[in-house]
Amino acid sequence: DTEVTQTPKHLVMGMTNKKSLKCEQHMGHRAMYWYKQKAKKPPELMFVYSYEKLSINESVPSRFSPECPNSSLLNLHLHALQPEDSALYLCASSQELGGAGTGELFFGEGSRLTVL
């Protein structure tokens, strides 16, 4: 299984809603990532988890709250979002942080979020 699975594929939410994005991988990767991608822009790193611990938080607003319940799962909890948060949210995993090189990032299909 060389897949990163994200759900839902599409999400529309109001500014007062609470929702979650989910990501799962069964490749034994110990690093998992959340990226945000706006149209015609490259992915921007939001969070990195290494061995289920948050290792990088790229100054993301607190209305985005990541969670890593176990080594295979990564969630992104959303609350009180703004319309400008509408984007494609990509989850990725890699073998591990550190060492001589991580190798490739494996991306999920993404969750396209629209905030009304």
Next chain:
Amino acid sequence: EDKVVQSPLSLVVHEGDTVTLNCSYEVTNFRSLLWYKQEKKAPTFLFMLTSSGIEKKSGRLSSILDKKELFSILNITATQTGDSAVYLCAVEAPPNTGNQFYFGTGTSLTVIP
């Protein structure tokens, strides 16, 4: 500040043409350079390059890295309409520098029949 710059930003060619996409970088403690193809959804992996001068090849696609001049190129020969996509270059740096994978802005390739 670390950065990855891709050129051109966009490119329109006819089927059968050969294209060369460029990626230059200024990243502290370089580890590897990766090329991805992104169509409508997630980026899909093409190549990972760690050593200078060694060409990686997959069908009509090939890539090479120059660690002295700090750039990589991605070549696509005999282009097809299915090659239309955004091609992203990413450079890996050690995690203690903060980011780890620095993405370029991408090159949007359109192949016309």
